[in-house]
Amino acid sequence: MFSDSKVSLRSPKIVLGVIGLSAVLAGSLYYGSTTTASVLILNGQDIGYVATSDEGEQLIEHILASRGESLGSVAKTHDKIEFRDLRISKGTLQESYVTEGKLDNLIHTYFKGYQFSIEDNPIAVLSSEEEFNTILQSYQEIYTKPSANNQISSVEFRESIASQPIEVQPEEFSSPENVLELLTKGHETRKEYIAQANDSWWLIARKNNMLTKEVLDGNPGTDEDTTIKVGDKINLVKVTPYLTVISKGIYTGEETIPFDVISKTDYSLPSGSSLVRQEGSDGSKIVTFSYIQENGKNIEKEILEEKITQEPKTQIIAKGPTYVSSSKVALSRGSGKVSGLSWPLQGGLNSYYGYRWGSFHTGLDIDGNTGDPFVAAISGTVSAAGWSGGYGNMILIDHGNGVATRYAHASELYVSKGQKVSNGETIGLVGSTGRSTGAHLHFEVITNGDTTNPLSYLP
Numbered sequence: 001m002f003s004d005s006k007v008s009l010r011s012p013k014i015v016l017g018v019i020g021l022s023a024v025l026a027g028s029l030y031y032g033s034t035t036t037a038s039v040l041i042l043n044g045q046d047i048g049y050v051a052t053s054d055e056g057e058q059l060i061e062h063i064l065a066s067r068g069e070s071l072g073s074v075a076k077t078h079d080k081i082e083f084r085d086l087r088i089s090k091g092t093l094q095e096s097y098v099t100e101g102k103l104d105n106l107i108h109t110y111f112k113g114y115q116f117s118i119e120d121n122p123i124a125v126l127s128s129e130e131e132f133n134t135i136l137q138s139y140q141e142i143y144t145k146p147s148a149n150n151q152i153s154s155v156e157f158r159e160s161i162a163s164q165p166i167e168v169q170p171e172e173f174s175s176p177e178n179v180l181e182l183l184t185k186g187h188e189t190r191k192e193y194i195a196q197a198n199d200s201w202w203l204i205a206r207k208n209n210m211l212t213k214e215v216l217d218g219n220p221g222t223d224e225d226t227t228i229k230v231g232d233k234i235n236l237v238k239v240t241p242y243l244t245v246i247s248k249g250i251y252t253g254e255e256t257i258p259f260d261v262i263s264k265t266d267y268s269l270p271s272g273s274s275l276v277r278q279e280g281s282d283g284s285k286i287v288t289f290s291y292i293q294e295n296g297k298n299i300e301k302e303i304l305e306e307k308i309t310q311e312p313k314t315q316i317i318a319k320g321p322t323y324v325s326s327s328k329v330a331l332s333r334g335s336g337k338v339s340g341l342s343w344p345l346q347g348g349l350n351s352y353y354g355y356r357w358g359s360f361h362t363g364l365d366i367d368g369n370t371g372d373p374f375v376a377a378i379s380g381t382v383s384a385a386g387w388s389g390g391y392g393n394m395i396l397i398d399h400g401n402g403v404a405t406r407y408a409h410a411s412e413l414y415v416s417k418g419q420k421v422s423n424g425e426t427i428g429l430v431g432s433t434g435r436s437t438g439a440h441l442h443f444e445v446i447t448n449g450d451t452t453n454p455l456s457y458l459p
């Protein structure tokens with residue numbers, strides 16, 4: 001019947017006084033025009049009559065049932081309902097009969113629900129604890145997919161979750177589908193940010209631990225090119241999940257090994273052109289790793305085993321040489337003074353600066369083997385690097401103050417124009433390119449455009 005409500009049904013007996021003879025006579029008259037009935041008392045107040053207390057109870061049951069019909073349950077009431085049996089005239093019974101409509105207006109009902117909260121914040125009211133558990137289960141399943149390749153060892157929620165019984169009205173209930181949708185969407189937090197000097201969309205995103213796209217999305221009508229002025233109000237709309245599933249496990253799967261690309265100078269190709277000599281292809285490997293995930297995203301990953309199933313193939317690109325016209329390279333002008341030069345290559349001297357065999361030799365020839373690394377004699381900026389006639393592959397470095405150094409006949413160049421190099425940094429490999437009869441490094445010191453004897457600068 002009214003389980004869980006505080007309805008008490010009493011049927012106080014009518015106590016008849018002393019019955020004398022005259023009373024019996026009067027009584028027979030009385031009994032003829034009257035009938036048994038029951039007063040329905042709601043919270044201590046007489047509401048009207050019903051034929052019997054059973055009938056009154058049925059009336060109430062019907063109201064409670066119809067109020068809960070759409071929810072598939074029965075409403076409950078805290079109202080105190082009592083009956084008092086008596087005899088009244090048939091006319092009075094008819095006039096003051098308690099109809100369902102009258103009672104329906106007077107009775108207060110409620111439903112038993114469960115308040116579902118996360119971190120003490122109420123999220124929704126559900127009709128049972130089973131619904132609550134089913135939602136949590138479904139939410140977990142979105143982010144944890146066990147399989148032969150994915151052995152999950154533990155799953156838990158970061159947030160504290162509670163469900164508490166409460167009394168509610170029908171419209172306060174949420175459907176499990178809606179609650180699950182709410183949880184998967186997360187909640188928006190809004191904040192206003194005042195643009196500072198030098199702010200860009202990217203910088204604002206970085207300062208607030210957001211993605212540029214997220215910042216732009218919160219400010220309709222903007223894109224990355226939209227100018228930001230100091231003092232502009234920028235909306236920061238962040239979507240945060242209500243619930244975080246923390247899962248731990250071991251995953252085994254195939255991963256791609258991206259191929260390397262190397263480029264080599266090919267003097268048979270025209271300057272500025274390039275050609276793929278060998279197509280690269282990705283390799284693959286089977287990787288087993290342990291992980292900790294938050295809502296399906298790895299936040300910790302430790303490789304336990306790696307097995308290469310396919311080696312990647314390096315892509316080789318041949319590039320035409322870069323040609324340098326020495327006369328067009330602008331070098332600094334100045335005092336011509338620079339100190340601290342060191343030898344670019346350790347080796348015997350094959351040829352000195354000055355007139356040799358009837359022509360002027362503009363540098364020092366330092367003996368070496370093809371492939372020996374040579375270094376910058378002192379720090380500076382690369383003014384030119386490339387192929388330059390009789391020099392073959394050469395590098396010209398400007399050290400400022402009108403002093404420059406040149407390195408010629410290289411087999412490989414490791415630097416390019418505009419690059420800053422430090423003292424002792426490897427800049428290329430010894431070779432015999434250009435007008436050369438064997439592997440060596442031709443080294444020049446140039447002051448204000450003219451070559452000078454390197455030995456006067458070297459230790």
Ligand SMILES: [Zn+2]
Binds near residue numbers: 361363
């Ligand atoms: Zn030389």
